Amino acid sequence: MTTYDIEQPSRAGASDNFRAALRSSAQAAIDWLIARQKPDGHWVGRAESNGCMEAQWRLCLWFLGLDDHPLCARLAQSLLDTQRADGAWEIYHAAPNGDINTTVEAYAALRVSGYREDHPALVKAQKWIETKGGLRNVRVFTRYWLALIGEWPWGKTPNLPPEVIWLPLWFPFNIYHFAQWARATLMPIAVLSARRPSRPLPPERRLDALFPGGRENFDFDLPPKKNAGGWDLFFRKTDKVLHGLQEFGHKHGLSLWRGAAVRHVLEWIIRHQDSDGGWGGIQPPWIYSLMALHVEGYALDHPVMAKGLGCLNDPGWRVDIGDATFIQATNSPVWDTILVLLAFDDAGTPDPHTEAVEKAVDWVLKRQVLVPGDWSVKLPGVKPGGWAFEYANNSYPDVDDTAVALIALAPFRDDPKWRAQGIEEALQRGVDWLIAMQSQSGGWGAFDKDNVNQLLTKIPFCDFGEALDPPSVDVTAHVVEAFARLGISRHHPTMARALAFLWTQQEPDGSWFGRWGVNYIYGIGAVLPALAAAGEDMGQSAIGRACDWLKSRQQNHGGWGESCASYMQAESAGRGTATASQTAWALMGLVAANRPQDQDAIARGCQFLIERQSEGTWPEPEFTGTGFPGYGVGQTIKLNDPLLSERLQQGPELSRAFMLRYGLYCHYFPLMALARVLCAAKTA
Incomplete structure (x- = not known):
């Protein structure tokens, strides 16, 4: 096994034993990573989310008629x-x-799988659902x-006409x-909404227990949308008109335009299939695309369908644990x-030509996306050059991965080996x-430029989470x-605007909101190193x-932790079960600030990490990654924003959050x- 030596620091007054413990812990972490590198040079960990993934795939297999699929029972x-x-x-883990x-989706999936409604797991679930107001409170x-x-009338779901594919770019509801x-x-979903397909459950598997008053007495209408104002009424009336037109057209055979729109959407879907068989690098477009194509007559053995279904057996997506299978959200x-x-660069790896590093750099360089994606619709004259998050996702490279890829590759730009392989061109x-x-x-959003049209957040379809991708502090x-790190001055116009954005987003208490990691600890841990580097x-x-602010949140044992609930409960900001990842973010922020008065807090944080390391790594069941924070407002959010304050008062159970x-x-x-x-100790 290859190992790396971390040079002994010489900061006056530092404990030799403590320095030795730091070096030993870091060395064990390096060795742990080297042992888990994939043969082609990359690393990947499991992206764990929630039971919606498995429930929806089980429902999808039922809808596709794949009742004997080996994944059903798993x-x-x-x-x-x-x-x-x-x-x-x-x-998320240990949510309140x-x-x-x-x-509800898990209950339905278990009923589809043949579990009786008097099964103990289903009885408990049904009683819990009742205590939360029942099906009336489920999302779109x-x-x-x-x-x-077959358990919900299509006419009571938000109508998404496939004709939206034709709306011009200047129109507010253009898909881009x-x-x-x-x-x-x-x-x-526009295809499914237009065709209204269903594969009803047999009588013995229906969800009767979730309609205690009978379906005939159930109110299927969507509850009023929060924070939508008069737009909510407007879009509700529009939705009824769209449903009425759809029913009229179906009754009178007026399907010419609809058929053309559906075909156009199908072409869009097929063009966007990723090389691994999925769509968009995430679960929702993958699973809905398979069902939409199936409804339009694509056989299960059609190459597009077969490739998409085959992705379920890809270890990049599938995790088997005992008799159970989990399908990752991404x-x-x-x-x-x-x-x-x-991390290796921070640890001072002595030889950039070490096999593990060389393989990883080569793998990353080959993953740069050099073809146009959806982002290019609004930026047609811009050459591609980003990186995506996943194994296969050329349509959607993201700003965050691209930025961190540049940071990771920057140390190798002057190496003749990598210059010969085009690293400078890749960086440029x-x-x-x-x-x-x-x-x-x-600032920068994750996937698109100026994706801030708040009108889109008001439509009934968009109650699932964030419909927009506004600039965020951590990505910026x-x-x-x-x-x-690449030598671009903070006085460069792009940098000057970015720095101004970061300063305007600081909260009055000194923290920064974290969009893609939980939460304010992540925001500060991203911003302070950036400001120092600039x-x-x-x-x-x-x-x-x-x-x-960070020190005020440090816990007695030296660690930091922040619950996912901090996105919905102001009092949870910076508070929660201490984790290794969040402790690390806090430490990186304090180290970047380089203040003498923070040295004790830094030492205690390091001690927390040293004491909790086990076999080279750190156990951490908590969720510290963010998909949708759950506030559902759809703009750059700050803690003192009145819209967020109104949302916070509703409680976390109304959240549309998706955590990772x-x-x-x-x-x-x-x-x-x-x-x-x-x-820092070495250079002090």
Whole structure:
């Protein structure tokens, strides 16, 4: 096994034993990573989410008529294995409450699988659903799933006409004004909404227990949309008109335009299939696209369908544990690999030609996306140059991966070996693409430029989470850090606007909101290193407020933790079960600020990591990654925003959050933090 030596620091007054413990912990983490590198050079951890993934795939297999698929029983077992003691299913580890949508979908999936309604797991789930107001409170997506199995009238679901594919770019509801994840999902759902298909359950498997008053007495209408104002009434009336027109056209055979629109949507879907068989690098467009194509007559052995279904057996998506199978919401090989490289650089690997590093750099360089994607619709003259998050997702490279890829590759730019392989050109393409993707506010969203049309958040379809991809602090901070590492001055117009954006987004208490990681600890852990790299004055009071905020959240044992509930409960900001990843983010922020008065907090944080390391890594069941934060407002959010304040008062059970646990977060981030502490001690 290859090992790396971390040089002994020489900071006066530092304990030799403590320095030795830091080096030993970092070395064990490096060895752990080297042992788990894939043969082709990359790393990847499991992307864990919630039971909706397995429930929806089980329902999809039923809808497709694949009753004998080997995954059917395994998906059902995964649901039984993850049910809470109170009968619900949750959206993140140890959540204070179960989730009504996940629980209803899991219940339906188990009934589809043949479990009787008097099975103990189903009895508990049914009673829990009743205590939460029943089916009346489920989201739009859950209603679609119930319609697909004949348990919900299609006429009571939001109508998504496939004709939206023809709306021009200047029109507010053009599909390219929706966030990447919403757009890729909207297209196949538009087909399903137009065709209204279902494969009803047999009488003995129907969800009668969830309609205690009888279906004839149930109110299937969608509850009023929060924070939509007069737009809610407008869109509800529009939805009724669209349903009426659809029924009229079906009755009178007026299907010419609809058929053409559906064909156009199908062409769009097929063009967007990824090389691994999925769509969009995430579960929703993948699963809905398969069903939409099936409804339009694509046989299960058609190459497009076979490739999409075959993806279920891909280890990049599938995780088998005992008799259960879990299907990931996404996969993160590019993100994991570039962050491992960054951790190795922080740790001071002595030889850039070490086999593990060389293989990883080569793998990352080959993953640069050099073809246009959806982003190019609004930027037709811009050359591609980004990186995507997943194994296969050329349509949707993202700003965050691109920025961190530049940070990870920057140390190798002067190496003759990598210069001969075009690393400088790759870096320049990435920089040019990022500059073109900067939004007017000075920040960056994840997938699109200026994706901020708030009108889209008001339509009934968009109650599932975020319909937009506005600029965020953490993504912008990573771009700033990347540009600084590549020698771009903070006075460059792009950098100046970005830095101004970061400063305007600081909360009054000194923290920064974290969009793609939980939460304020992640935001500060991204921003402070970026500001330091850019050459900002780290002695200014605003930096001090951020550091003081972090120290005020440090726990007695030295660690930091923040619950996913912080997105919906202001009092949870910076508070929760301490984790290795969040402790690492806090440490990286404090190290970047480089204040003498923070040294004790840094030492205690390092001690927390050292003591909790086990066999080279850090156990961490908590979710510290963010898919949809759950506030559902659809704009750049700050804690003191009145719209968010109104949402916070409704409680976390009304959240449309989607949280993630990235399996390697608890490993490479602590390694980064320990290595940066060692480096800071050496240079002190």
